[in-house]
Amino acid sequence: MSAEAHSDGAAANGPMLKLVDVHKRFGQLEVLRGVDLEIDRGEVVCVIGPSGSGKSTLLRCINLLEPPESGQIFLEGTEITGGGAKQGVNFVRRRVGMVFQQFNLFPHKSAVENICIAQEKVLGRDRAEAREKAERLLARVGLADKVGEYPDRLSGGQQQRVAIARALAMDPHAILFDEVTSALDPELVGEVLDTMRELAEEGMTMIVVTHEMGFARDVGRRVAFMDGGVVVECGPSAEVLGNPQQARTKRFLGQVLEH
Amino acid sequence: MDFISEYYFDFGLMGDNLGPVLEGFWLTIKLSVLSGALALAWGLVLAVLRQLPGTPLAPVRWLTIAYIDAFRGIPLLLVLFLVSGFLSAAQAEDVIPRAIGLPEWLGQTSPFWYGVIALTLTYGAYMAEVYRAGIEAVPRGQTEAARSLGMSHGQAMRFVIVPQAVRTVIPPLLNDFIALMKDTSLVSVIGALEVVQVGFDVQTSEFNGSALVLGALLFLLVTIPLARLVDVLIARQQARSGRGGAAPGGGQPESTSGPAAGPAGGPAATGGLGRA
Numbered sequence: 001m002s003a004e005a006h007s008d009g010a011a012a013n014g015p016m017l018k019l020v021d022v023h024k025r026f027g028q029l030e031v032l033r034g035v036d037l038e039i040d041r042g043e044v045v046c047v048i049g050p051s052g053s054g055k056s057t058l059l060r061c062i063n064l065l066e067p068p069e070s071g072q073i074f075l076e077g078t079e080i081t082g083g084g085a086k087q088g089v090n091f092v093r094r095r096v097g098m099v100f101q102q103f104n105l106f107p108h109k110s111a112v113e114n115i116c117i118a119q120e121k122v123l124g125r126d127r128a129e130a131r132e133k134a135e136r137l138l139a140r141v142g143l144a145d146k147v148g149e150y151p152d153r154l155s156g157g158q159q160q161r162v163a164i165a166r167a168l169a170m171d172p173h174a175i176l177f178d179e180v181t182s183a184l185d186p187e188l189v190g191e192v193l194d195t196m197r198e199l200a201e202e203g204m205t206m207i208v209v210t211h212e213m214g215f216a217r218d219v220g221r222r223v224a225f226m227d228g229g230v231v232v233e234c235g236p237s238a239e240v241l242g243n244p245q246q247a248r249t250k251r252f253l254g255q256v257l258e259h
Numbered sequence: 260m261d262f263i264s265e266y267y268f269d270f271g272l273m274g275d276n277l278g279p280v281l282e283g284f285w286l287t288i289k290l291s292v293l294s295g296a297l298a299l300a301w302g303l304v305l306a307v308l309r310q311l312p313g314t315p316l317a318p319v320r321w322l323t324i325a326y327i328d329a330f331r332g333i334p335l336l337l338v339l340f341l342v343s344g345f346l347s348a349a350q351a352e353d354v355i356p357r358a359i360g361l362p363e364w365l366g367q368t369s370p371f372w373y374g375v376i377a378l379t380l381t382y383g384a385y386m387a388e389v390y391r392a393g394i395e396a397v398p399r400g401q402t403e404a405a406r407s408l409g410m411s412h413g414q415a416m417r418f419v420i421v422p423q424a425v426r427t428v429i430p431p432l433l434n435d436f437i438a439l440m441k442d443t444s445l446v447s448v449i450g451a452l453e454v455v456q457v458g459f460d461v462q463t464s465e466f467n468g469s470a471l472v473l474g475a476l477l478f479l480l481v482t483i484p485l486a487r488l489v490d491v492l493i494a495r496q497q498a499r500s501g502r503g504g505a506a507p508g509g510g511q512p513e514s515t516s517g518p519a520a521g522p523a524g525g526p527a528a529t530g531g532l533g534r535a
Binding site for chain 2: 063065090093094097098100102105106107108117118121122123152163166167
């Protein structure tokens, strides 16, 4: 359904996303201390690690919500960091969607309006086209009956699925997921993960910051373990989760999997 | 005792002056509604200018802040004198056209228009601060979500932030409108025959305050329902935000205190959704 998003041929061979020595600091606090990462088209990479390790900041650097201090980020072969910052911002935001921990739906707009607004104002789609797409996407995330509902009438899981549909409506080439189930009641986590699983099966490129180790194991092709602002270990999910090489990874997984 | 009731509640005198008092009050209403509408718009413009992003636009922000600080900090009466004095002098010296220096648009007198200008300049600054509180109370995640969808700063403000902000600050804006309405009486000092001036003229000639009391009653006829409306809106917002939803409780306590009440308090508490 979203396959058309992947059709532009630019840099079809190289990695979809490439991070080179990315640094980010907030005042004295150095949150990212040189992150290198490559993500291929259609790949699902799960980023795990203790809180404060820089996972969320990494995602926010990728779509330039937080511009990195130094280092380079290439999206489909085009550098989005450095000079021409504004161009980089537009380039990445047109191609990379984001889903947030707190959903961040627009509370003054209904589910369908949440999905239509950027289609109309950013992509210039006409109202009918945007609405049709929005309704199709709502049906796809299992919310066909919630079209006109306002966010405060939806459960957390439903809100998050609307947020996913909202990101999808922009035909992104990749989507960043920032701890999207962390704010949900436990019984609502499954419905959101299922939606993400379907997306992954359809070939969406996804970078998923998560504490859901099961999801990372089953859906993630690769897992990156972050600690102290660097990627400590990155590799196929089964290997990193099943047979970690680094002591810090072992310790973290030991703590997480105990529970 | 008799003297008191006669001085304030001489119904005969009220009846005799009902026409002029109502006429004066009609002018008060026109002044209030026009200035209020213009101040609402001007205040929003100021608030948005104040939030412009980026280093190159910093001078615009500074100028806006300086403007707001200045007009919040000087008495309306002073602004009124400065505006009317400047405009009438400037047209007398042929610096500006007569139609602007002595405006008599839409059949209203020059003092009326001087009043509209001064009230808009001053209350625009008050209302800018109210809007700002509302804008700052919208969780940061809203801007981030809008920007992540590719919206520009301007689009995010226009379609996402400002609509939410305005909703939450309607009650404090109404409070400011009530204060503005009462401040229209100051325009009498430069010659507008609004309700207080009419009542005062009667008091001066008849040694009786009943026409002023009649004016006061007319004010209350409008301001008390407005104050109740503010209460209702605040209660409704609080009921809505009870679910951790959109509306921060942007309400001030109901207050119709004088013009010196200044801008509504600091940013309303957010719903606690913002991420660190």
